Amino acid sequence: MALLRNTATLRIKPGCQESKIENFGNDRYLVKVTSKEQTQIITELKEMFSHYLGVPASKIQIFSGLGDNDKTLRIER
8 A cells, every 4th residue: 555645644542452454545544453551652653654665664654643543654665
């Protein structure tokens, strides 16, 4: 799956039974993660999008929303 832009808008749902990415179009996603703590959520999020987009996790940055459930990702190309 490719992004239309270099950024993606995410709504995070922590503490789920399974990790899952749901695409709502226009680079907007609902991301269900099993983690509950913000540092673990960010690590899980980067790993999930790395696999989903086929880019190294080191190329994925949290652009905004570090302490919030609404986040913006930036992907370096």
